[in-house]
Amino acid sequence: MKKIAIITATAALLVSVSPANAAIYNYQTYISNGIGNANVSIDTTAKTATWTGSNINLTMSDSDLANWNPNLSRWGTTNKVDSLTGTFTRYGRQYDAYWSSRPKHTQFRLGDKYSFLWMYGRDQWGRTYDFDGKGSYTKYTGSTGGSTGGSTGGTPVPAPGILGLLGLALAGLGIARRKKAVTQKDTLAFA
Numbered sequence: 009m010k011k012i013a014i015i016t017a018t019a020a021l022l023v024s025v026s027p028a029n030a031a032i033y034n035y036q037t038y039i040s041n042g043i044g045n046a047n048v049s050i051d052t053t054a055k056t057a058t059w060t061g062s063n064i065n066l067t068m069s070d071s072d073l074a075n076w077n078p079n080l081s082r083w084g085t086t087n088k089v090d091s092l093t094g095t096f097t098r099y100g101r102q103y104d105a106y107w108s109s110r111p112k113h114t115q116f117r118l119g120d121k122y123s124f125l126w127m128y129g130r131d132q133w134g135r136t137y138d139f140d141g142k143g144s145y146t147k148y149t150g151s152t153g154g155s156t157g158g159s160t161g162g163t164p165v166p167a168p169g170i171l172g173l174l175g176l177a178l179a180g181l182g183i184a185r186r187k188k189a190v191t192q193k194d195t196l197a198f199a
Contacts, residue, residue, distance in 0.1 A: 084119025
């Protein structure tokens with residue numbers, strides 16, 4: 009019984025000391041080359057960057073977005089992404105966006121004084137367009153998902169790996185306990 013109490017207390021301690029911040033950080037930016045104003049939402053749980061506006065409707069994803077720093081620097085940091093879906097409209101022509109790593113990687117940057125978006129698109133005739141749009145600003149507009157006391161918000165949630173370890177430990181304890189009960193029952197049957 010002491011082993012169970014010690015293991016349970018240790019697992020609870022690990023869960024309580026290793027929170028991760030999960031939030032959706034929202035920004036407003038401007039992208040040139042026909043896109044204009046866009047709202048960008050970075051979801052650290054889903055690991056996505058969603059771009060919406062009158063000329064853009066995209067979702068990008070990358071595991072590095074789980075570590076998004078909501079505090080923008082002057083020039084921002086380039087973020088390469090692993091997938092891209094959606095559409096964008098440039099001067100009245102709509103394109104289906106697609107991800108690429110060559111000749112350049114699909115990527116974006118959000119900074120207080122500079123922003124850009126690089127991607128590829130195909131029009132209705134299958135022609136490829138290499139999109140490169142720059143902007144002059146990005147403005148933080150708030151976050152959803154609660155607050156951790158900082159100005160940018162965030163909801164503390166237990167790290168999934170720790171919860172998995174806790175579940176595995178409890179299952180192991182249950183099996184060990186059951187095995188012990190069967191062994192004791194067999195010993196009594198032979199006495």
